[in-house]
Amino acid sequence: MRVILLGPPGAGKGTQAAEIKTKYKVAHISTGDILRQNVKEKTKLGCQAQEFMNGGKLVPDEIIVGMMGERLKEKDCEKGFLLDGFPRTVPQAEALDQLLATMNLSLDAVILLDVDDEVVVKRLCGRRMCRQCGEIYHVTFKPSSQGMRCEKCGGELFQRDDDKETVIRSRLKVYHDQTAPLISYYDEKGLLRKVNAGTSSSSVMAEIEALVQEKVAE
Numbered sequence: 001m002r003v004i005l006l007g008p009p010g011a012g013k014g015t016q017a018a019e020i021k022t023k024y025k026v027a028h029i030s031t032g033d034i035l036r037q038n039v040k041e042k043t044k045l046g047c048q049a050q051e052f053m054n055g056g057k058l059v060p061d062e063i064i065v066g067m068m069g070e071r072l073k074e075k076d077c078e079k080g081f082l083l084d085g086f087p088r089t090v091p092q093a094e095a096l097d098q099l100l101a102t103m104n105l106s107l108d109a110v111i112l113l114d115v116d117d118e119v120v121v122k123r124l125c126g127r128r129m130c131r132q133c134g135e136i137y138h139v140t141f142k143p144s145s146q147g148m149r150c151e152k153c154g155g156e157l158f159q160r161d162d163d164k165e166t167v168i169r170s171r172l173k174v175y176h177d178q179t180a181p182l183i184s185y186y187d188e189k190g191l192l193r194k195v196n197a198g199t200s201s202s203s204v205m206a207e208i209e210a211l212v213q214e215k216v217a218e
């Protein structure tokens, strides 16, 4: 299974990807998670990316494409992968096509998680993440039973720097301007499948699973 999860910030890409990864045993590659880890470790990549991320802007294509070129060659991708947050621009999508062609691979589907901007703002303002294992919570929709600690590992929950309302609105604008063109890019290739992501997490998962089963059956 080689699938892209496409959608605005807060659509639920990370939430759904965590479940799909467990069920289908594929590599979950989140460019946002890789970048945040690099920021935390103060690597050269992290230092280059931090300012863009905090402002809700995209990290330059050449940095992301180089990073993903390396990541997709890792062993855990042999059984399939789920891309979360990549590609995010048409040049990134073209670079991915070229990279996959050199590896003799192709994509199975691009799943668009479709959700309104105001739902996104509510979701992201209330999101909390575990500093240790990255588990995703929401103060209203998915609170931790351990308060400000993670249910899975006991780690501290925190609010991402880019989850402030002004930055969320900038990220949404960037999505509509630079990432939404990928919808027609992949539709024209016959790869796009749309899911209503404005419903509960379990309904969204059921719709995604139905699409995946359809692909498996082909």
Ligand code: AP5
Pocket (backbone or CB within 6 Å): 007, 008, 009, 010, 011, 012, 013, 014, 015, 016, 031, 032, 033, 035, 052, 053, 054, 056, 057, 058, 059, 060, 064, 084, 085, 086, 087, 088, 092, 123, 124, 126, 127, 128, 136, 137, 138, 139, 141, 142, 162, 171, 197, 198, 199, 200, 201, 202, 204
């Ligand atoms: P990234 O981390 O990829 O952020 P994003 O795409 O903006 O996505 P999010 O992680 O904010 O949202 P999500 O869709 O995963 O939602 P989640 O499941 O957490 O990127 C961060 C930054 O890195 C970018 O701004 C950019 O600077 C840089 N970057 C990354 N990739 C890049 C690239 N390719 N090129 C250039 N720059 C790049 O859910 C959100 C909340 O809603 C959670 O609290 C969750 O519990 C809740 N929730 C989820 N689903 C539901 C539901 N169905 N009902 C109710 N609540 C729900």
